[in-house]
Amino acid sequence: MSDHQRLVSDITRHLDRRVTALDGATATRLAAARRAALEDRRPHSRRGLPALAGGLASAGVAALAAWLWLAPASAPPPLEASDLELLTSEDYETIEQLDFVMWLGTQDEMG
């Protein structure tokens, strides 16, 4: 073993002894600090859910905008009586899901 290796070995052995001989109070405080750090992670992940939902909603809006922008320009089909009925109806759920309903319509046409 070279002198350098012996020196490193002496120092690391001393430090290892210090770790082993760490007093109980310090060890307890370290364990408490670790638990606190890990505990802090949980609320963050819960807070992350609304942020995730917001992100998904934004992504959805962006995707819709891109789809509308990139969709081939074509003359809209003439309104039919059923469309007017829908627009004047109080079926808010249907109106809120208008995009989805329109997409269903295109699927029907394609199918």
Add this chain to the structure above:
Amino acid sequence: MERFLAGVERRAYIMSEIATGNRDEALDIVQDAMLRLVQRYAERPHGEWRPLFFHILQNRIRDWHRAQGVRRRLLGWLERPRAEDGETAADAVDELPAPPADGPDHGLARERLGDELERALKALPRRQQQCFLLRAWEGLDTADTARAMGCSTGSVKTHYARALASLRQHLEGHRP
């Protein structure tokens, strides 16, 4: 993550204590490093945790030293008497005769050598001290040490070589 932190927390504490010379500050630094690792990097691959954790730890130690530097400059006249006390105590220890390593006072000799080793470590410039502890004690390879220290692998090699030379010089005559 818990197992990882439990595995490094004591060594991190000793490193911080050597770097700061203050037990409470060392505990705060380790706690902060654990908190930041969990908050920011828990989702990263496990293999990255060790260099990331020690990177955070070393940054916190650096921040602590900077804050201390500012505080010392502002309140130098308050800090001076404490430093002088420390030097006096160190000088008094230096004057004690070294007991023979193989005699009945072997335990005492080991303790004294330990004190001297630690004093030599504390006397190292901060970057050399970090580098030595991460490479030699924590067992990080050159690349991970560079990642933890935020420097090049070449700098790690330089710091490590200088640290070894300084330690050897400091401990000359103290080791059997």
